[in-house]
Amino acid sequence: MAGRAAEPEVIWARPERAGRGPRPAYSRSDIVAAAVRLADADGIDALSMRRIAADVGCGTMSLYNYVPRKEDLHELMVDAVSGEYEFTGAPSGDWRADMLAVGREARGILRRHPWVIRLMTTGYASGPNALRFLEHCLTCLEGVGLPGGAKMELIANINGTVMTIVANELALAERARGLPWSEEEEQAVRGAYLMRQLAGGAYPRLAAVMAESGATRIDPEEIFDRTLGRVLDSFVAPE
Structure with missing residues (x-):
């Protein structure tokens, strides 16, 4: 029986960068912010790793070092805009x-x-x-x-x-x-x-x-x- 090609992974548990080596030129948040901007402007169907890379200013393949799968990118994008909830102060009690x-x-x-x-x-x-x-x-x-x-x-x-x-x-x-x-x-x-x-x-x-x-x-x-x-x-x- 052939082994599985991959194991389940949670993007939040994946380190943004390896412990060694030079600091990456971009952060995961830079990638996600660019993806959100592009999706806001042109819709999710127009979003691609190539367009994100052009917006950020890096090579397309290098983005996979930050976000390995499209599904991971989507999860990061949804969570990023969820950060717009203000939740100012404690609940009122009502x-x-x-x-x-x-x-x-x-x-x-x-x-x-x-x-x-x-x-x-x-x-x-x-x-x-x-x-x-x-x-x-x-x-x-x-x-x-x-x-x-x-x-x-x-x-x-x-x-x-x-x-x-x-x-x-x-x-x-x-x-x-x-x-x-x-x-x-x-x-x-x-x-x-x-x-x-x-x-x-x-x-x-x-x-x-x-x-x-x-x-x-x-x-x-x-x-x-x-x-x-x-x-x-x-x-x-x-x-």
Whole structure:
């Protein structure tokens, strides 16, 4: 039976440089910062070791001395942007408010770095910033009467909900950029078409809901907060 070609390795356990020899010209953080810049500018699909090397100013093959695999690079990138959570001060003691604040920060990070949605996985939970994130969330939830596993599920549900919301927001924004007319004009035409369909009587329940809600403007910030609030309430009913 042939032996395996490689053994599992955690990038965080891999030394950045050998104990001997000259100090490398670049650090792992230099490589990751360049990768994040390029992904922010052109998307994750445009990212390559060749482009990173050109940005940093070194040979392509030399990058593998810093980051041996593409998967390692992705994990380093996700953890790097996770360092943008501020977590200023101790939790307030209102766990719902604190977790809502975490969700808002996550939304901002994903908007700045939309490629993270493509890369995010629960496997990337051992980096220093990921551990800092989890520790903060568990501190916010310390007084909540849930077992540890349920608390981790709550955190995962918040992350998943925020990623879904932001992915939809980004898709809508991308679509709007490709239209030859304004988003307001588009929505006016679609709204008029919808009203004509509802007026025919084929969709009475939908017509009743639309009539009840009227022409109230949808505030995306209110919708975001309310959606996360419902996720939180699904774990612990509000008092």
